[in-house]
Amino acid sequence: MMHCSAFAVFLGEGAKERLQKSLPRVERHRRRVLASNDGADFGEPSELREAELAIAVLFLDGDGGLPAVHGPLFNGRENPSGEFSFLDLEEGSILAGRDLLGTRPLYASRDGKSLASDHRFLSSSQEERLLLPPGTSYRASDASVKTRLLGMVNTPDSMASAASELAGLIESSVRRRVEGERLVAVSFSGGLDSSIVAFCAARHSDVILCGVYSHGSRDEKQSRSIAEKLGLPMVSRALTPQDIRRFSASSQTSSSEATSSTCGRWRREESSRRRR
Structure with missing residues (x-):
């Protein structure tokens, strides 16, 4: 396939x-x-x-x-x-x-x-x-x-049962992704989606949060504030005008590309540190 x-x-x-x-x-x-x-x-x-x-x-x-x-x-x-x-x-x-x-x-x-x-x-x-x-x-x-x-999806009986089923599906999905990994890097913005993923991942593995922000935006303080509330360590990087021009020219989304770069750089540094 x-x-x-x-x-x-x-x-x-x-x-x-x-x-x-x-x-x-x-x-x-x-x-x-x-x-x-x-x-x-x-x-x-x-x-x-x-x-x-x-x-x-x-x-x-x-x-x-x-x-x-x-x-x-x-x-x-x-x-x-x-x-x-x-x-x-x-x-x-x-x-x-x-x-x-x-x-x-x-x-x-x-x-x-x-x-x-x-x-x-x-x-x-x-x-x-x-x-x-x-x-x-x-x-x-x-x-x-x-x-x-092909078929139809059965709708939940109530909002409460829908929320419970959704929570179980998210938990199960994240667990399968990280199970057996000693340390997991999570792309993190401080928003609801990435916070839920980080919270679930932290129940099954050690987690490091990785994020990016532009100078003067609320993302920097918000992501760090939420990371502290979750009790998880975080590494972050400020986007420069050069970053934005470079990512835009390659038709990639600046924040996702930069976050991936930040996570990759952290993994390399962490691997080097552990070998010492």
Whole structure:
């Protein structure tokens, strides 16, 4: 199974042209193109051919072949968290689907001739694409898309039971991520989300919080204040104008990239210190 950051399928007449139009919108990704004139053979990459029912598939940042999943890997296991949109072949036809909770997207063009897990592959007009419902799969046969229901998520009886179930899921997810690790670095802003993750992680491993801030912002004091209330150590870094220009030029989010850099630098320093 291939894990990728996105996939797209272009069906029917004009598939090659629609693929080519989409490329500039996703040009920063590494691409792999597979093509078939009958929808049955995606074994090896080949050049697109003009055909009435040409099917072109574009994968991003992944290796391998079908089936392909747009979703996370966890310790080498196949997506136990249930977040995915998938692409596969079934009986000579393309089959795509979306998880029950809708945590990963899956779009279709209104004419049913294009599918993608990243909206940038399709027309930039909101009216030209549809976000397909969660919990459904789509079979593309004869340049059309058919829908079948995979299932539905049972809604909680009350807000209290929903909160309890959510807390249990978060706790279980974080525990699986950090269990067995002696020391874990957590990207930390002092907000609710990162505080919950840090709190849960600290119940199963030693934790160091890593954060970034810009001079004069409230993030610096807030993150340190919340870290103290959680009783967890923290390392942080101030963003400079040069950092922001550099991260913006590379199309990355400044805070997430800088936080990752801060965590990485701390891990290297900590590893060096322990070897002394």
